Amino acid sequence: MMDSSKTESKKMKSAAKTTDTAQAKASPRIYIGPNLLEMIKYTVLANEVPAHIKALIEKCPAVEKLIVDIKDIAEKESKIVKKGTLEHRYYQEVIEYANQPRKGDQ
Numbered sequence: 001m002m003d004s005s006k007t008e009s010k011k012m013k014s015a016a017k018t019t020d021t022a023q024a025k026a027s028p029r030i031y032i033g034p035n036l037l038e039m040i041k042y043t044v045l046a047n048e049v050p051a052h053i054k055a056l057i058e059k060c061p062a063v064e065k066l067i068v069d070i071k072d073i074a075e076k077e078s079k080i081v082k083k084g085t086l087e088h089r090y091y092q093e094v095i096e097y098a099n100q101p102r103k104g105d106q
Contacts, residue, residue, distance in 0.1 A: 033066035
C-alpha cells in the first residue's frame, strides 16, 4: 500500500513539473531593444515568434537576446543601460544593424 502511494505522489509531482515547464514556455515575452522597421520596442510575443521576426533574427541575432520574459523586464532593462553587460552589447549591436543602409535607401 505504501509503495503505491509513494508512486502516486511521484507521478503527481512529475505532472506538476511538466505543467510548470509548459506554462513557462508559453509565458509572454517582450522585445526590449530599440525600435526597428520590423519591430518596435515593447512588442509582446504571446506564443510563437512570427516569420518576419524570425527573418529579422537571422539578419541580426542580437534581436533574439533582447526578447525576454515579461517578468524579467526590469532587470534586463537596467542592464541595457549599464556598459559592460551582455544586454548593453546586444542593444548596441541592434542599433548598428538599424543604422546600416538598406536596399533602396540611396
